Amino acid sequence: MTKQPTTMDTTCPYCGVGCGVSAKLKDDRIIAVSGGKSHPANLGALCVKGSALHETMGDHGRLLYPTIEGERVDWPTAIDAIASRLTTIRETYGPGAIAFYLSGQLLTEDYYVANKLAKGFIGTSNVDTNSRLCMSSAVSSYKRAFGGDAVPCSYEDLENCGLLVLVGSNAAWTHPVLYRRMVVAKQTNPAMKVVVIDPRRTATCDIADLHLPIAPGSDGFLFMGLLGWLQQHDHVDEAYIEQFTEGFDPAVAAAQQFSFSETATQVGIDEETLETFYRWFAETDKTVTFYSQGINQSSSGTDKGNAIINCHLATGRVGKVGAGPFSITGQPNAMGGREVGGLANQLAAHMEYTPENRQTVAEFWHTENLSQQPGLKAVDLFDAVAAGTIKAIWIMGTNPVVSLPDADKVRAALEACETVIVSDCIAQTDTTATANILLPATGWGEKSGTVTNSERRISRQRTLTSPPGEARHDWWILTQVAAKLGFGDQFTYESPRDVFVEHAALSGFKNTGNRAFDISGLSALTEQQYDDLTPVQWPVNQANPQGTARLFTDGRFVTATGKAQFIAVQPKGPVQFLSADYPLALNTGRVRDQWHTMTRTARSSRLLNHIDAPFVLIHPHTAEEQGLSENDLAEVSTRHGSVRVQVQVDEGMGVNQLFVPIHWNDQYARKARVGALLAPITDPLSGQPEFKFSPAAIQKVETPLWAALISDRPLDCSGFIDWTMTPMANNQGFHYRIATAEHIDWSDFINRHGSNAEGCAHYCDSGLGDERFICYQDDRVKLAIFCHRDQSALPSADWLKDIFSKDMELSPWQLLAGRNMAQADKGRLICSCFEVGEKQIVHSIVNGTCSVKQLGEELKCGTNCGSCIPELNHLVNQTLKVDAA
């Protein structure tokens, strides 16, 4: 055992950028992380989430051993139980009664074994993945246009382009490292233009030369309008169209159904601005259209993708340096899942369910059980669970009770399902609560395998520390179950490398160039070579042994005819309409410092300092119309459900639009699962739900009293009007913000929570509902409660965490003051890296700092990961504006 720190390269487990991470290790712990300097995705940079990875480690809150119906069991018992339940169900109801719901956070090797076991040996095609929610529309549109699920671009194209069109992407917050690359590219090449297309004015608009706040869901009209305009103004590349594409005429005919001014009306943009965008697109050969969930999460997401691709085909801008339609995924291994065939409509290795492909795969896998036809996509799959036609579902590494639309129905379906198996790292999630069998899986830093990022680059995630408790790798668990089911001969894997080389071999098996995904060049890797694998972009085969930066550079596609396909898209708006009862358009998305359902990111208290509670963004006019003010508690409701969130008035919002983040769930808030609001409306081709548009209403919730609490143990807050919670590092403490009715009996609350604190200092002000408690033991605060009618009178979370984390420096009763008079409150955290708060920044600006650069020199904010620079810019502009007024 070495005592000297060692360094190991791995890959970040968050978004689809797939950054390299260099981890410093000591005594089986990760003591620091930094951006992998040689990794082509990030070249040493790392966003704030990635920078906090080491803070998310530790055994607390982890699932440590298998359980069956809540009882601890050993692994052999758990494996036996799974095998026996699956066998019974398969024999009684057929293989289709068994479903797998996988995740873009699984490693490719785990994914491959799950897919092989399910589709190849159990014989069910009901295998889908949370990637369905993320980029399946992008997959469908690539397949329609190019004949395969193949992203043609490389990240370098973002730097080499002359025009960057960001559509439905708040990259500044969701893909911060790519956003930094864009910022630097624009600084290096001032001629480069950036257009942001988003109903919201987001942090990403910071670099926009043009922001098109289009009507929600009108992207299809915008890009079909662009195709028509390009044709009308002779900006199409006729030679390219002629030589390499098919279907241009019907596509153009569809595009020209609407006049330019009709399009402008439809998308809600004035004609001059719209023409500027169209003209820039027409004039700039090196154009990248960078799109994400704003396009994909739509009832016509596939069409929207094709509307974008149409414009690139019409101008011949595919497979060229600095040009292409570039879909960015939200998960670290959405691409890997696509490659192994983890989606219900795929078989394996970019093969669809054709008789020929079935034969190929059956032959490769030596199986007679291969599933027959495409299975149920996520929303339909959980409907089948609800209907009882699926009897057993195995959920790996994902949290569908939070993330799926109509999420309350999903929860009810799982609660009613006879066998719910959940493999996860985290003990308590909204989904593990529904499990019959719980399996502790290894997480990032413990498991080993590969992931593929948004530019098709395969990178290694490596084992850095020992897994806690009895946690096991998913591929190992699946292999054990496969053996128990009698398929041991075909599941002889002893390491991730064994899985990977088989997967690589299958990608090349009978691949005559008709499948873009081909990594046969990696099918002979030794353990050592696999361990040492450096990031490489597929295809990796005999023709391209070093990988491939761009696809379709020669204009040859993987369609039946070898030609790319234009799609005659009929642009559509969202399926649902606004009504008198639901007059507002609800949009959803991510925030900067959280990821997915917070199971990992909420383990870093630093990441919770940026935004610590769920909220709704609303335009000032709409807020006024709805009788709402900043920080009011509001209930946002749709026909399907409701959430309680705090109002944030935001001029960047469109009028009559709302935005609620996707992350919060029952672990961190009373009622903030945005999934519960969303209709299970999906794209007919991709099955991807419409997350970005829901008719909604908003209403103020009366909050007679507010309270801020810090506790050494989780508190049962179910009786309150509302609560949100943020855990401190290592679960050493829990910070709550509570809204409650009048006449709350806090003493009773304290007694019920069995705090072992011996002392309790109490402050009570009859006039203001102002009540405060410091419960303490031996110089340490165990529970603090501050309650007041006025939310702004409560002490900051920072201060509470501070007094909780150290020996009391004042008498307990003096702490009841709720603030240390001497120490200024630094305000909401803006720079997570250097822990610089809003008040500090504003103070500095007021005192003469007038640029982000100077702020960096003075306070260091924004000088590490840079994720906060858009907000710093905003603060500088805002503060100077107010100052001048």
Next chain:
Amino acid sequence: MINSLAIIGTGMAGARLAESLVAEGYQGAITMIGEERVNPYNRIQLSSVLAGDKTLDGLPLLSEDWYRTHQIKLLSGDPVVTLDGANRNITTASGWQQQFDGIVIATGSRPFIPSIPGNNLPGVMAFRTLDDIAIMQSFAEQGSRALVVGGGLLGLEAAYGLNQLGLDVTVIHNSDTLMNRQLDARAANMLKDSLEGRGISILTGARSAAVTGIAKATGLQLEDGQWLEGELIVFATGISPNVDVFADSGLQINRGIVVDNQMRTALPAVFALGECAEHNGITVGIVAPIWDQATVLTETLLGRPASYHPREHSTQLKVSGIDVFSAGNLKTDADSRDIVISDPLAGVYRRLVIRDNRLQAALLFGDKSQCSQYEALIGSGQLLGANENRLMFDAALT
């Protein structure tokens, strides 16, 4: 013009007035005549001396030198027995007689001992003078049991002092809560716990019926039939103005000698201050208002305009290690705002009563920090503004 002034009484009020007159440049002759055989001393410190927390050295209010330097004639141990108010002529017990231009009466008060059987038995006493300390100390040497009747400020200080002397002490208090004029029930209970924690027994809601004993006190019979053994029985059941001797002097006397805002009695050039004086129907029993009265009377005697207006004053219990501070009126109703802090484990209880944005009362138990600021705020009636909300933690108003 008052060229000769007699101050009847050598207690704290008289001494304070003399000192103040000298300081303000009074040029006439001052004669002080008193019952106690010692020079004026700080009576407030007696309980601390009894408890051994302070020594006798610190007691005298003014030095011998001071009387000499300013030619103050001091007649100790010779009480005035007759006052001819109209002629400002006084006669002392020794027969000494003199007429003065002006007379100030500062005879203070006498302990009030309830008229129950046996209240004159040896062993029954009050606690007011230096002599009383000597008596108590002699009981302590005999290892007696002490019963203190009265759980007000003075009774508790006496009990604490006796306890410090090693006596086995029980406090008998007729109200249900200790110091019921200054404390609310909660603070009183904490005080009871603290004192009991020091080995002092406390009986509340207990009324004494008789002192038992024939040749000397042997104990106290309570109205509820309970008998308590004790050879030393200290009554701290209040005071009454020491004015009997002036019954025929021509002064207007109710409970005390009636004075106006300038501390003048009904007779020309006769004044009164301190516990023997009654202003607007009120007699005082603590030192702070007497300081105000002395200031006003000094001005009056110097022919300068001044007027006495009673203020709220604070009370502090002088029991080492038990911080108790009370000021103002703790009465609350729908229009008042009550801010309360309590920490039973730490023995801290603090309460502020605010009315119309002004501090009306402060009760601090266990931690008196900022008590003088609170007292000033109560006294001045200053508007608190927005500081009302943080007053408990920060009394400094800017």
